[in-house]
Amino acid sequence: xxxxSSKKNLIYKGLAITFSIMFFSLLFAQMxxxxxxxxxxxxxxxxxxxxxxxKLFLAFSxxxxxxxxxxxxxxxxxxxxxxxxxxxxxxxERVYEEEHNLEKFKLIQRxxxxxxxxxxxxxxxxxxxxxNKRNYVLYFYPYDCNECAPYAxxxxxxxxxxxxxxxxxxxxxxxxxxxxxxxxxxxxxxDLPAVVINGKLIKGDNVPALIEKTITRNLKRK
Numbered sequence: 001x002x003x004x005s006s007k008k009n010l011i012y013k014g015l016a017i018t019f020s021i022m023f024f025s026l027l028f029a030q031m032x033x034x035x036x037x038x039x040x041x042x043x044x045x046x047x048x049x050x051x052x053x054x055k056l057f058l059a060f061s062x063x064x065x066x067x068x069x070x071x072x073x074x075x076x077x078x079x080x081x082x083x084x085x086x087x088x089x090x091x092x093e094r095v096y097e098e099e100h101n102l103e104k105f106k107l108i109q110r111x112x113x114x115x116x117x118x119x120x121x122x123x124x125x126x127x128x129x130x131x132n133k134r135n136y137v138l139y140f141y142p143y144d145c146n147e148c149a150p151y152a153x154x155x156x157x158x159x160x161x162x163x164x165x166x167x168x169x170x171x172x173x174x175x176x177x178x179x180x181x182x183x184x185x186x187x188x189x190x191d192l193p194a195v196v197i198n199g200k201l202i203k204g205d206n207v208p209a210l211i212e213k214t215i216t217r218n219l220k221r222k
Contacts, residue, residue, distance in 0.1 A: 135166050145192070
């Protein structure tokens with residue numbers, strides 16, 4: 001066999017190996033993507049089931065609103081749900097950042113935002129019914145945000161410190177949902193990121209520090 005033929009065979013073999021590597025890399029990437037989608041779908045499904053159960057419990061509690069003991073049952077039922085909501089949202093945000101242009105994650109995020117807002121409204125109802133009020137934070141953020149790291153850091157810290165005593169709701173402010181626009185208008189949110197604590201928009205030169213100060217002061221009153 002001539003040197004020219006040997007070189008061609010080597011080139012063809014090299015190309016075949018390269019294409020094989022590319023094919024399996026793409027296949028592996030698709031498998032990882034599918035796994036992430038499946039995990040997020042499962043997380044949303046579990047959260048949706050808990051929200052649906054909570055709807056029934058709220059309908060039940062409405063019938064016994066004058067009974068003080070219902071609040072203790074309410075607190076037991078809600079225990080741990082705030083952390084689940086918060087961390088499900090953080091996981092969706094992380095995967096969305098990694099796969100920013102994938103429509104699947106946008107759809108999952110939309111559904112999660114609906115559930116997130118619904119749970120916040122349920123919490124407001126609880127605060128009206130019961131004496132042991134829960135503090136809450138609404139955190140509105142843009143998709144591309146260079147200023148969000150201090151906000152995320154302080155919210156993560158507060159979540160670890162106070163757990164179920166503090167409910168955190170992270171909402172992508174630029175998502176195409178009318179209810180998000182309505183909430184932003186209600187709280188007169190003009191700039192992002194923005195934080196609302198117990199119905200009050202936090203303003204100042206150092207909002208992350210004000211978040212910690214406000215939450216710490218509110219929880220010490222309890």
